[in-house]
Amino acid sequence: MEKWLVRVMKGMREISCISLIFIVVFTMVDIICRAIYKPIVGTYELVSFAGAMTIGFALPITAWEKGHIFMEFIVERLSARTQALISGFTRVLVMLLFLFIGIALYVVGSEMRTSGEIALSLKIPVYPIVYAVSIVCFFLCLIYIFEIVMIARKSHE
Numbered sequence: 001m002e003k004w005l006v007r008v009m010k011g012m013r014e015i016s017c018i019s020l021i022f023i024v025v026f027t028m029v030d031i032i033c034r035a036i037y038k039p040i041v042g043t044y045e046l047v048s049f050a051g052a053m054t055i056g057f058a059l060p061i062t063a064w065e066k067g068h069i070f071m072e073f074i075v076e077r078l079s080a081r082t083q084a085l086i087s088g089f090t091r092v093l094v095m096l097l098f099l100f101i102g103i104a105l106y107v108v109g110s111e112m113r114t115s116g117e118i119a120l121s122l123k124i125p126v127y128p129i130v131y132a133v134s135i136v137c138f139f140l141c142l143i144y145i146f147e148i149v150m151i152a153r154k155s156h157e
Helices: 002-036 043-064 080-115 127-156
Strands: none
Touching: 002 043, 002 127, 043 127, 080 127
16 A cells, blocks of 8 residues: 555655746746736636646645654654654654645535536636545545554554
């Protein structure tokens, strides 16, 4: 299962990287167009959508590789069992947080879909981006469940 998770996370990271490149290139083109003639319509919306994709799709690999802030200097002075308990507890809390965020995003996306909400300039629906980030949040829950199981196995060995 770990190989499958890592493959999916690397794919998400690639989507995040492509989205970031899109933001940079599209912003540069828009700036050049502003200087020469007139700006590209919908730049703000496209960059906002791409920003959500960049951040959202980078979360799983960041969590997996422990690329986030970790207060290790406090926990490292405790016993191995206490460290495992604290690590497991924090992962349960973070998993619950992302579960609630994922559910909330899914509800918001559903409301946007049923109400027909669209981006003002481009007239495209917003809900697919919201659904995508919601799915990423649920995927993060899987990652944290996997990590909790790994912590539990290590503490029992």
